[in-house]
Amino acid sequence: MKTSQIMSAEDLNRTFTRFAHQFLEPYDDPASPAIIGMQTRGVHIGKRILQVIRKEYQAEPDFGVLDVTFYRDDFRSRLKMPEVKITDIPFDLFERDVILVDDVLYTGRTVRAAMDALMDYGRPGSIRFCCMIDRGHRELPVSADYIGMTVPTHQDEEIMVKVKELDGEDAVYLVDRGGTRKTGKSEKNGGADG
Amino acid sequence: MADLSDSVRDYPFRQRHLLGLEEYSRDDILYILEQAKYFREILDRPVPKVPTLRDKTIVNLFYENSTRTRLSFELAQKRMGADVVNFSASSSSTKKGESLKDTIRTISSMKIDMVVVRHESPGVSQFLTRQVEAAIINAGDGAHEHPTQALLDMFTMQQIYPDLTGKKVAIIGDIAFSRVVRSNVLGLKKLGAEVTLCGPKTLMPAYVDSLGADVSWDLEEVLGWCDIAMALRIQLERQGSKVNMIPSLREYHQMFGIRMEHLEKYPDFTVMHPGPVNRGVELQGAVVDSDRSVILNQVTNGVAVRMAILYLLSGGKRE
Numbered sequence: 001m002k003t004s005q006i007m008s009a010e011d012l013n014r015t016f017t018r019f020a021h022q023f024l025e026p027y028d029d030p031a032s033p034a035i036i037g038m039q040t041r042g043v044h045i046g047k048r049i050l051q052v053i054r055k056e057y058q059a060e061p062d063f064g065v066l067d068v069t070f071y072r073d074d075f076r077s078r079l080k081m082p083e084v085k086i087t088d089i090p091f092d093l094f095e096r097d098v099i100l101v102d103d104v105l106y107t108g109r110t111v112r113a114a115m116d117a118l119m120d121y122g123r124p125g126s127i128r129f130c131c132m133i134d135r136g137h138r139e140l141p142v143s144a145d146y147i148g149m150t151v152p153t154h155q156d157e158e159i160m161v162k163v164k165e166l167d168g169e170d171a172v173y174l175v176d177r178g179g180t181r182k183t184g185k186s187e188k189n190g191g192a193d194g
Numbered sequence: 195m196a197d198l199s200d201s202v203r204d205y206p207f208r209q210r211h212l213l214g215l216e217e218y219s220r221d222d223i224l225y226i227l228e229q230a231k232y233f234r235e236i237l238d239r240p241v242p243k244v245p246t247l248r249d250k251t252i253v254n255l256f257y258e259n260s261t262r263t264r265l266s267f268e269l270a271q272k273r274m275g276a277d278v279v280n281f282s283a284s285s286s287s288t289k290k291g292e293s294l295k296d297t298i299r300t301i302s303s304m305k306i307d308m309v310v311v312r313h314e315s316p317g318v319s320q321f322l323t324r325q326v327e328a329a330i331i332n333a334g335d336g337a338h339e340h341p342t343q344a345l346l347d348m349f350t351m352q353q354i355y356p357d358l359t360g361k362k363v364a365i366i367g368d369i370a371f372s373r374v375v376r377s378n379v380l381g382l383k384k385l386g387a388e389v390t391l392c393g394p395k396t397l398m399p400a401y402v403d404s405l406g407a408d409v410s411w412d413l414e415e416v417l418g419w420c421d422i423a424m425a426l427r428i429q430l431e432r433q434g435s436k437v438n439m440i441p442s443l444r445e446y447h448q449m450f451g452i453r454m455e456h457l458e459k460y461p462d463f464t465v466m467h468p469g470p471v472n473r474g475v476e477l478q479g480a481v482v483d484s485d486r487s488v489i490l491n492q493v494t495n496g497v498a499v500r501m502a503i504l505y506l507l508s509g510g511k512r513e
Contacts, residue, residue, distance in 0.1 A: 067232070069246075070244035070245070070246040071244065071245060071246075080207065080208075080509055081207075081505055081506055083229070084229050084232040084233070084505070085232065086231075087232065088235070117244075119241075120241035120244070121239060121240055121241070
């Protein structure tokens with residue numbers, strides 16, 4: 001197993017700042033869009049972007065937290081049910097422009113689930129999607145509107161986005177599980193679904 | 195999500211059925227209660243419904259009358275998107291003499307994923323696990339256990355006291371005929387709470403010592419001691435045609451009913467009741483409606499806790 005760093009804390013910070021500006025570019029009022037972080041790492045990435053917006057624009061856009069466990073399509077094949085985490089969207093979604101934030105975009109199934117979930121909270125004016133890493137291998141016709149970094153990967157590889165709040169450091173790693181390459185297919189199905 | 199550990203925590207919840215809290219560990223119980231918090235949130239959404247169990251079919255097998263437990267289960271199932279069929283003994287083939295075993299086998303042949311069962315005989319849910327592949331949830335079996343009620347009670351207590359360790363819970367009234375008591379005592383002890391049972395001697399079961407709870411005959415003493423007072427319904431229907439266990443409902447209210455004067459005298463305890471309440475028997479009407487009572491919270495929480503249980507038991511492939 002080989003691990004290589006593809007983004008440092010500095011890279012991530014620059015990307016948070018870029019996202020903040022990109023999010024607000026179309027708006028006169030910096031509090032117009034609502035940001036929703038997807039459990040778990042997307043929440044922390046979203047909060048970092050929010051910090052930049054606070055500092056640079058002195059604005060406080062609405063922020064929510066979304067857990068898509070209930071909407072996933074993959075847990076039926078597992079032995080143990082995935083743990084449910086909190087969902088907290090403390091504002092009305094109706095006609096709002098929503099930006100979903102997640103760490104990794106992979107098969108696209110999590111984003112699909114997130115869109116289903118959001119629709120149950122109300123009817124947003126628009127939904128855009130922001131991810132730190134786009135690693136390819138889509139299984140559904142979705143794409144990200146804001147991308148931190150596009151990383152072409154092999155399916156046996158794994159992307160690990162680390163955030164200080166949970167992992168003690170800010171970084172992105174590419175893990176090559178070379179030894180399991182032959183059984184890579186099942187690994188993919190059981191694991192990542194970003 | 196980048197890897198599996200993001201969505202699957204380490205706690206290995208391995209239970210296949212919910213027959214009683216006796217078989218559940220402290221960690222199992224805490225895990226269910228923690229997960230239930232997030233299901234509680236669904237109930238406040240504009241669309242209070244998720245598609246999680248939409249490929250599951252659940253049968254509610256009620257051999258005994260029940261309004262609120264059945265409603266609560268049915269609502270929980272529908273909020274999770276499951277297909278639900280209801281079977282009640284009063285309007286079914288049981289009347290034509292079909293045995294429980296045959297009924298369950300018939301239902302099971304219809305590819306059912308989960309069975310929620312209530313029956314007047316203790317151990318029926320256990321029996322069913324040997325007959326069918328489906329996950330079995332005990333919704334009350336005789337005077338044995340009623341685990342979902344105890345879980346929703348503990349969930350409601352946790353909303354007041356997040357850590358129940360050392361908390362004092364009094365259960366008052368019809369102890370002998372109550373499966374709610376057994377499940378609650380088993381569960382509360384596992385969470386480290388102290389439990390005292392209180393009621394007339396005629397309504398105390400012979401096995402009361404084996405429950406591991408203290409016993410008191412003095413309501414005033416108990417109310418002065420406890421953090422939570424859970425009154426139980428006098429189950430007149432279970433006393434049947436045998437000797438009456440209490441002289442009169444009025445006398446019971448005088449001796450063991452919680453009244454407004456108690457709330458004033460002991461300002462700290464919270465009132466709970468599994469419902470339905472006999473107003474003016476276990477609780478004075480004004481006590482039920484007072485802000486010290488969390489009876490309606492119990493009802494709402496019941497749906498959330500049952501959703502969590504249905505969710506956690508719906509996983510896994512069967513061979």
